[in-house]
Amino acid sequence: MxxxxxxxxxxxxxxxxxxxxxxxxxxxxxxxxxxxxxxxxxxxxxxxxxxxxxxxxxxxxxxxxxxxxxxxxxxxxxxxxxxxxxxxxxxxxxxxxxxxxxxxxxxxxxxxxxxxxxxxxxxxxxxxxxxxxxxxxxxxxxxxxxxxxxxxxxxxxxxxxxxxxxxxxxxxxxxxxxxxxxxxxxxxxxxxxxxxxxxxxxxxxxxxxxxxxxxxxxxxxxxxxxxxxxxxxxxxxxxxxxxxxxxxxxxxxxxxxxxGIPTKDKVLVIYDSMYGFVEKRMSVVIEELKRYGKKPVVYRFTDKENPAISDILGEVPDSEALVIGVSTYEADIHPRMRCALYEILDKANYEKPVLIVGAFGWGGVAGKKVETLISRSKFELVDVVETKGRMTSEDEERLREAVRKLIQWQL
Ligand SMILES: Cc1cc2nc3c(=O)[nH]c(=O)nc-3n(C[C@H](O)[C@H](O)[C@H](O)COP(=O)(O)O)c2cc1C
Ligand SMILES: [Fe+2]
Ligand SMILES: [Fe+2]
Missing domain, CATH: 3.60.15.10 (Ribonuclease Z/Hydroxyacylglutathione hydrolase-like)
Structure with missing residues (x-):
């Protein structure tokens, strides 16, 4: 009934x-x-x-x-x-x-x-x-x-x-x-x-x-x-x-x-992580964002979480900036992130700064593909940090530096 x-x-x-x-x-x-x-x-x-x-x-x-x-x-x-x-x-x-x-x-x-x-x-x-x-x-x-x-x-x-x-x-x-x-x-x-x-x-x-x-x-x-x-x-x-x-x-x-008027300090962080390599990098990004007083809002695609793209879309307009974390999957962007990005660029294409973070096994492709998509959109590309395998201490330093660059980006 x-x-x-x-x-x-x-x-x-x-x-x-x-x-x-x-x-x-x-x-x-x-x-x-x-x-x-x-x-x-x-x-x-x-x-x-x-x-x-x-x-x-x-x-x-x-x-x-x-x-x-x-x-x-x-x-x-x-x-x-x-x-x-x-x-x-x-x-x-x-x-x-x-x-x-x-x-x-x-x-x-x-x-x-x-x-x-x-x-x-x-x-x-x-x-x-x-x-x-x-x-x-x-x-x-x-x-x-x-x-x-x-x-x-x-x-x-x-x-x-x-x-x-x-x-x-x-x-x-x-x-x-x-x-x-x-x-x-x-x-x-x-x-x-x-x-x-x-x-x-x-x-x-x-x-x-x-x-x-x-x-x-x-x-x-x-x-x-x-x-x-x-x-x-x-x-x-x-x-x-x-x-x-x-x-x-x-x-x-x-x-x-x-x-697309932002809410002060809100930074939208979206990523996929199959086995935790991207996740590890994103936890550094999130920590660094918080150190600068930013308030990260995090959505992740993992083996336990599958957020609705409609909810992610609703978070874009009032964010100051976006951080996108991707793993390379069959020489492409991870499938869930591919869908999410496709919809963001179609429905929530705003002039906001974006930092891209990537992890790969044998040849990084996802970060570069996201970079191409972002550079064709209204979003502004701040940096791409795409590195292989586990996060090294040099990778970590590069990530922290990239976050600082994002924060200084006319926010
Ligand atoms: C199904 C699958 C496909 C993958 N395809 C590629 C690939 O085409 N190129 C590559 O460099 N790495 C590939 N990888 C490796 C991942 O990109 C790499 O392990 C990355 O660090 C995963 O990060 P994550 O554990 O956070 O998802 C693949 C991994 C899986 C599970
Ligand atoms: Fe209607
Ligand atoms: Fe309608």
């Missing part, structure tokens, strides 16, 4: 606004890629305003029945007059086809041209028969409210837009402003809940939107220039917490992650 929790809660009396939130505690890998034992929520919103009933997004397809059941506690699906499609990824649009069927295709859909095109591709022609495509910044009067639609391309797809309710100063932001995790509350009023949630937001940003992280900064700049963020009464995302105690906070967090 499906045990996921559903929340249907009233957020405002005037306009009458509700959240419909499903806590997906059954998911294991978001987008079939990112390990999220912390789960995720899908948030849809319903507004009754004048003679209109407006729905903002839906839930993931596998929860369609639950969505329709929850929605029916608030309104007869036939009465929905408008459906705002912020983003067509099926974690938000999955329940839409069945809902439209029950709605007898009365509701007008509103979204970008891209969204219309994608919906039609996913669900067929009938779903987009009554689709109004908006232009960036277009305002539409619905009920007695004015909704302004603002495109935020690549947050998370090219189809994506947000809605600004002009009179009530509400921002419906879908993926932008979202995070992983299943917070025990609906909004940000409890600081303990927020503190626990924010690292999951970072992990979400990097794994889901990280490839386009420069667009995070660009789009938030655009929203700021429109003057809608600082005066917003609420930010209502498609995942995770609603922001109403401090609405600006979530976009400030997004900006920091997008720009």
């Amino acid at each position: 499906c045990m996921v929790k559903v929340w249907v809660e009233k957020l405002l009396d005037e306009p009458e606004l509700y959240i419909l939130r499903l806590d997906d505690s059954e998911i294991k890998h978001f987008e079939a890629a990112w390990s999220i034992p912390e789960g995720i929520t899908y948030n849809a919103y319903l507004m009754k305003v004048g003679d209109a009933v407006v729905l903002f997004d839906t839930w993931k397809g596998e929860y369609t029945e639950k969505f329709l059941e929850s929605l029916s506690t608030l309104v007869d699906p036939k009465e929905i007059t408008h459906i705002i499609v912020h983003h067509t990824e099926p974690d938000h649009s999955g329940a839409l086809p069945k809902l439209l069927e029950l709605n007898e295709y009365r509701a007008k859909l509103i979204g970008t041209t891209f969204a219309k095109n994608l919906l039609q591709g996913f669900y067929g022609d009938k779903v987009v028969e009554n689709f109004h495509t908006i232009k960036d910044g277009e305002e539409v009067k619905i009920g007695n409210r004015t909704f302004r639609f603002i495109t935020v391309p690549w947050l998370h797809w090219p189809d994506t837009m947000i809605t600004y309710d002009v009179e009530d100063k509400l921002i419906f932001s879908c993926d932008a402003g979202g995070g992983y995790g299943i917070p025990e509350a609906i909004d940000d009023s409890d600081e303990d809940v927020v503190k626990k949630y924010l690292p999951y937001v970072t992990k979400y940003i990097v794994t889901v939107i990280g490839h386009y992280h420069k667009y995070i900064v660009q789009n938030i700049k655009k929203l700021k220039e429109l003057g809608i963020i600082e005066n917003a009464n609420m930010i209502l995302p498609g995942h995770g917490l609603i922001w109403r105690k401090s609405p600006t906070r979530i976009f400030e967090h997004y900006e920091r992650v997008g720009a």
